[in-house]
Amino acid sequence: MEEKELKVLRTQLDAIDDEVLHLLNKRMEIVKRVGEVKHQSGGAIYRPEREREIIKRLSSQSQGLLNESAIEAIFLEVFAVSRNLELPERVAFLGPIGTFTHQASEMRFGAMSEYLSVGSIGGVFEAVKTGRAKYGVIPIENSTSGMVYDTLRAFNEYNLKIIAHFNIPIHHSFATQSDSISQITKIYSKDVAFGQCNKFIKEYALENVEKIPVESTAKAAKLALLEKNSAAICPKIAAKLNNLPILFENIEDNSSNHTSFVIISNFDNGQSGNDNTAILAKIPQRSGSLVEFLEDFKDENINLEKIESHIISSELIFYIEFNGHFKDDSIQRIVSKHNQQIKILGSYVRE
Numbered sequence: 442m443e444e445k446e447l448k449v450l451r452t453q454l455d456a457i458d459d460e461v462l463h464l465l466n467k468r469m470e471i472v473k474r475v476g477e478v479k480h481q482s483g484g485a486i487y488r489p490e491r492e493r494e495i496i497k498r499l500s501s502q503s504q505g506l507l508n509e510s511a512i513e514a515i516f517l518e519v520f521a522v523s524r525n526l527e528l529p530e531r532v533a534f535l536g537p538i539g540t541f542t543h544q545a546s547e548m549r550f551g552a553m554s555e556y557l558s559v560g561s562i563g564g565v566f567e568a569v570k571t572g573r574a575k576y577g578v579i580p581i582e583n584s585t586s587g588m589v590y591d592t593l594r595a596f597n598e599y600n601l602k603i604i605a606h607f608n609i610p611i612h613h614s615f616a617t618q619s620d621s622i623s624q625i626t627k628i629y630s631k632d633v634a635f636g637q638c639n640k641f642i643k644e645y646a647l648e649n650v651e652k653i654p655v656e657s658t659a660k661a662a663k664l665a666l667l668e669k670n671s672a673a674i675c676p677k678i679a680a681k682l683n684n685l686p687i688l689f690e691n692i693e694d695n696s697s698n699h700t701s702f703v704i705i706s707n708f709d710n711g712q713s714g715n716d717n718t719a720i721l722a723k724i725p726q727r728s729g730s731l732v733e734f735l736e737d738f739k740d741e742n743i744n745l746e747k748i749e750s751h752i753i754s755s756e757l758i759f760y761i762e763f764n765g766h767f768k769d770d771s772i773q774r775i776v777s778k779h780n781q782q783i784k785i786l787g788s789y790v791r792e
Contacts, residue, residue: 465519468519468523469522469523469526472523472526473526488710488711492516492517492520493713493715493790494713495516495520496509496512496513496516496517499512499516500512500513517548517549517551518551518552520551521549521550521551521552521553521554522551522553524550524554525551525553525554530554530555530574530575530576531554531555531556531557531573531574531575531576532546532550532554532555532556532557532574532575532576532577532578533556533557533558533559533564533565533568533569533573533574533576533577533578534546534556534557534558534559534565534577534578534579535559535560535561535562535565535578535579535580536558536559536560536657536659537558537560537657537659537660538556538558538659538682539657539658539659539662539675539676539678539679539682539683540657540658540659540676540679541580541609541611541658541676541700542578542579542580542702543556543558543659543678544609544676544678545578545580545607545609545700545702546578548609549578549605549607549704550576550578557573557574560656561591562579562580562589562591562592562595563591563594563595563598565577565578565579565595565705566579566595566598566599566601566705567599569601569705569706569707570599570601570707575706575707576604576704576705576706577601577704577705577706578702578703578704578705579592579595579702579703579705580592580700580701580702581593581606581701581702581703582700582701583611583633583698583699583700583701584611584695584697584698584699584700584701585636585637585694585695585698586633586636586637588749588751588760590751590753592703593721593751593753593758593760594753594754596721596784596786597721597753597754597758597784601705601706601707602705602706602707602708602709602710602785602786602787603703603704603705603719603786603787603788603789604704604705604706604708604709604710604787604789605703605704605789605790606701606702606703606704606717606719606789606792607701607702607792608699608700608701608702608792609699609700609702610697610698610699611637611693611698611699611700612676612677612690612691612693612698613634613637613638613658613674613675613676613691613692613693614674614675614676614677614680614687614689614690614691614692615641615672615673615674615687615688615689615690615692616662616665616672616673616675616679616680616685616686616687616688617665617671617672617673617685617686617688618665618666618669618685618686619669619670619671619672619688622645622647622672622688624670625647625650625670625671625672626650626651626670626671627650627651627652627653627668627670627671627672628647628650628651628652628653628671628672628673628674629653629655629660629661629662629664629665629671629672629673629674630652630653630654630655630658630661630673630674630675631654631655631656631657631658631661632654634658634661634674634675635652635654635674637693637694637695637698638674638692638693638694639694640694641689641692641693641694658673658674658675658676658679659675659676659679659682661673661674661675661679662675662679662680662682662683662685663683665685666683666684666685672688673685674692677690703787703789705787709767709787709788710766710787710788710789710790712766712768712769712788713766713790715790715791716764716765716766716788716789716790716791717746717762717763717764717765717788717789717790717791718762718763718764718765718766718767718772718785718786718787718788718789719760719761719762719785719786719787719789720760720761720763720783720784720785720786721758721759721760721761721783721784721786722734722758722759722761722779722782722783722784723756723757723758723759723782723784724757724759724782725782726757731759734779734782735748737774737775737778737779738763738775741771741772741774741775742771743763743764743765743771743772743775744763744764745761745762745763746762746763746764747760747761747762748760748761748762764791765788766788767785767787767788768788
């Protein structure tokens, strides 16, 4: 009886899969036509505000087992396939393969996209500027270690735009070929990753084990695979790509640790009605100038989400995030007033 019921259920699943495939092909036909129209008009292929709008609409309609996270995971892949059907475009990311930035890139652009691993943040900007890639994915802030200086410096140097801003959780694994942690004589990782796993290192008496900083956690996994009695603190994806066994997972001090990433390109997003904007502001160094500058945001009833000062190329520059799109009338009034002081980094859908 169970076999008969199982056969019936599998037949139903096959029929549903056939229908899903038919509908996806139908969707892709329309996508192809949309791509032809966009190509003629010069419109952007990647529209994150449109994708967020679709996911939000579908999530509000879902009455089954699929929650918003599941719907997002499915449709981000559908969107990625659609974009590649419209016009295959390369995505540059801060490499190497197996890093959190690689993971973040695939989360947004899917497995079918063409990726370009670049060794520096400035290199990602250069790849997008010169057209070697249409999009770039780079970290901008970690909840534990703060803003990424190289990203801010590159934004100051290049005229590219933020078109999306999103967070991913940062979980570190302890990976090694050794059967016991007592056999470990050296640990490879990125310097910041060591700092994020202090409690684990102390708990397992690894304070005196040699710790070797390398340029990426992905490289740490490769080195640990080659050397006996060595280990790596790295993302799970890096360990899996290198077939390096994982001894412990989620070893970071702060379980809510996350990194914010931005996607950059050479176009501006349209207004979605739920946007944030990021700017760099060079404010004159005189008494009260910062207060005067911020008063304009208060007068226009614009909510500031972040303001941080940084020394970039020997200049004091403020990185500021606030609610709204740079084309909004209220923000345009501020921009026109401080035109020589403000560099708009981009407007993007608020996550």
